[in-house]
Amino acid sequence: MSDFARDEETDAAEFRLQLSKPHEHRRRSFLVTACLSLSTVLFSAYLFISIISSLKGSGTLNNGSGPRLPNKQIDYTKDGLLKVSFANVRNRTFQPEVKPLQWISTPDSHKNDKGLYVTFENDTYSVRSVLDESYSKTLFEGTSFTYDSKNYTVDAVVASPELSKVLIRSETEKGWRHSTFGTYFVYENDSFHKIDSEISIAKWSPNSRDIVYVKGNDIYLYSSDSHETSKRITNDGSELVFNGKPDWVYEEEVLEGDTALWWSPTGDYLAFFKINETSVEEFPIPYFVQENQTNSAYPELRKIKYPKSGSSNPINKLNIYDLSADKVSQIDSTSDDSLITEVTWVGNHEIIAKVSDRSSDILTVIMVDAADGSRSEVSRIEESDGGWWEITHKTTFVPKDKSRSRSYNGYIDLVPVDGYNHLVYFTTNVTTEIPSVVLTSGEWEVVDGPAAFDEEFNNVYFIATKKSSTERHLYYVNLERPQKVYAVTDERLNGYYSASFSAGARFLLLNYLGPDVPYQKIIDLKSDTKDKNIRGNIIGKTLYYLEKNEKLHNSLKRYAIPARIFRELTLGKDQNGSDIIVNSYEILPNDFDPSLKNHYPVFFFAYGGPNSQQVAQTFGIGFNQVIASQLDAIVVVVDGRGTGFKGKEFRSIVRGNLGDVESTDQILAAKLYGQNSYVNKEKISLFGWSYGGYLTLKTLEKDAGKHFKYGVSVAPVTDWLLYDSVYTERYMHTPQKNPEGYDKCKVHNATAFATVPRFLLMHGTADDNVHFQNSLKYLDLLNLNNIENYDVHVFPDSDHSIQYHNANVIVFNKILNWIRHAYNGDFLL
Known part of the structure; x- marks a missing residue:
């Protein structure tokens, strides 16, 4: 789920260095993929880690209220170690090395798993094997090529499933958050064959001959045998009708990707969305400095179709194209107002589609038989019971195999079990005596869904919070022994892992992401021997390390890194008299001295969106450590009620009333910290971006300067009527059904801000996600109420990530220097 701008590539959740810039039109990509079942691991959790910009200290006036912060950066601690600064964060001093390894699936890889993967070394794309080090198959050599006397740069390479041909993308242009456009070629036997330009999607068929592609929002079929477009599957694509490609809201909030088409396992059928946004209202975005x-x-005025809360959504219909019959069938079992959130093939001609109402109260699972035209039936209907249905993308097909006690095709889904997200195995034959089996249960949660399924041994691998909600460990459960969970990673030590599996689930790329320095290793889960020295995995044999990050280990010896201390905070009692227990961490400044009185400022960072998490035991040295080191401040992060991975009751309390308990929990935490004798209660601040920007304003509004004296809000929602329908209504219902909730949840009490000493608001004018309109409406509210105790910085033509024309450097410099002024008391003069 995108969690309304929670995308770890662009939001400032942990303030990392933006390594790829959304406004660059040509983006080098070494992401090489093959087949639909490809697993791509780029250590995505490292997008938590690093950050932003450079800093130079600024002089300020001293009003005499407490210790004065230094005018210039202090580089060393008392024991002579280097402090964390913007400069060494920015130059990647603390950036772990990440080795991409991309498993590929070939027609026989599920039965004969050699651990094939694609790599890019010495300007060569090749297929290698973790099982056989001598195996190597070259796919393409070089970073550019010439076609019709024109030079093209290789931006992406996708191998056909049988590895004899390659699909190459060039002339890549950025779309929205996930989408691109480009010129595509097929490379085979040292020859290039151009498919077309301005293509938004191109996908190999499992048959390794056909390529489906989308251009102008229509779907075409290209034959790599005849080197020509063989079929035009749709004819109604336009600016209003999207075939096989998501519109803005489906790309951002539903699919969280650029693709809305799916090949069947044998390539006989193609499922795709037809999204009609004729009734969706337009939102104009002006660009001033392009x-x-x-x-x-x-x-320059650009318009996007953007459905705001309560307004018309795009109409989406699932379609099936039968290649042999050259026929498209539309599945009509969904209403115009429903959302189709996930599509999974569960056999050669069977497909399931998850459908919810627009407020995500009821989930309906529809089974479609592609061999029988548009015939479909409802296999499951489940209500949210006071919560909501989050969107998933990892529903996993389990093929039938009677020799392994699987009599029917089935799938594994993520379903609430007694208030916690767990794995449930469903058969596609709903008439069976036992159509579903609960595989896991308990007061912990499976994260996202299944990670892999081993067809040979019936093992289902998954990442879960079984040990702690702030950790991630790898486990497996067997279909024939439900509820008996086995750990793959060592639970004796704190750990946050991600995992990627080869096509047959024999080989594992285990990524240790924290809390210590990360590493990557390749493991043979079916080896007869085990590791003598346990590190990470307690099951399987380590074949080799992909990356140990020894250089980073050595570099850290020179620095005094302020440590993160994880703990649970008891904030008080809720309205039912139960303890409010939340996850948090604090970062103490270098040379921290608890004997000092009324000394340390406290810098709270918050995101706080529904089902989100910031308190996670990943490795990361970034903006929070800069604050602690350079401003001598205590940094605090609190995941209050409404955040994820602590069960349905904890997160669903915010349903219909965003911003209320979330802000209460930040205030209670500030009150708690203010009781420490070493804390200066007049120097407690709160900073947030996106939902965190909204939470910052709601907290300042509710607190009215009692505990939080300063606040920094970046790109905030200020009125949920202004945000997109899919995200907002999942948590708030429609404004037609919940008008009082929308009125209460917007930032509306301007006079409460008058008693806050100072606050800062920043926003990009070209934010397609959280529109600049939010900040303008809020500023108008302040004007109407004669509120003047704030500062504003606007970033021309920057989107939600605030990066255009050096903006990302400025935004974080601004925050740090503004907070420095606040802690020095300059705003009280």
């Missing part, structure tokens, strides 16, 4: 504007005297 370098390629033809007339710089006038802004």
